[in-house]
Amino acid sequence: MKNLFKITTIATILALSHTANANEKIGFADPGYLLQNHPAMVEASAKFEQFMKETEKKFADEGKKLETEEKALLAERNKIEEDAKKLQKEQGTLEASLKKKVAALEKDAPRLRAKEIQARQDAINAEQKVFQNKVAAIQKREGEFAKKAEAFQKKAAEFQEKVAKEQQVNGLDPNEVQKKAVDEINTAIKKLAETKGYTLVLSPTVALYAKDEKADITEEVLSALKANVATKATETKEEPKKEEAPVEEKKAETQAK
Secondary structure (H helix, E strand, O other), X not given: OOOOOOOOOOOOOOOOOOOOOOXXXXXXXXXXXXXXXXHHHHHHHHHHHHHHHHHHXXXXXXXXXXXXXXXXXXXXXXXXXXXXXXXXXXXXXXXXXXXXXXXXXXXHHHHOOHHHHXXXXXXXXXXXXXXXXXXXXXXXXXXHHHHHXXXXXXXXXXXXXXXXXXXXXXXXXXXXXXXXXXXXXXXXXXXXXXXXXXXXXXXXXXXXXXXXHHHEOHHHHHHHHHHHHHHHHHHHHHOOOOOOOOHHHHHHHHHHO
């Protein structure tokens, strides 16, 4: 069975920090196994799988649109990063080129007329301007992408919330199911431990060696849980329905009023 719910530590009974003494009779029970195989958890898992199949059809179109949009955003982000890296390389080449041109202008300036100096300065500034425009364009793309990404995250969150609400409407509350299962497991362990005379029940994971294999009461606890569920189901079915008064009696009561 798929691990639908996060395993919660069953600490009420399985007191791992307790130090055993010679007078104690120790039993073992696997909390993870019991939780995953608790009838309520098995039923919830089956309902969840069915729910996922139904919602997959219901939200298929919206989910595909979000998936397509996400892929497009990833591609756009990768392209921006790629262009930004190219621009960084271009910046290094441009800076080296401009540095040489500035040095050459400073060297030639004493022999040049004012118009010639100005023309060469304008050319240098023009190259810088072209690069600055490229930087501004990248920054604009990054800003626009950030807005798109934020809008997408909002849509994705709303979609997840919609699915979660649909899950609640169908009576699938994992936290509530798990909490109830944990409480029932703790109760079953305590009851069986008292019956068998165990003064301490630990998880098998803390035992390096156990001489008595019968000390593992996991399966017995699970059987008790299943029996408890079956008993409750039978009681619910056999619960007597409230009998309605005959029509004549109802008429008499109405006339009396």
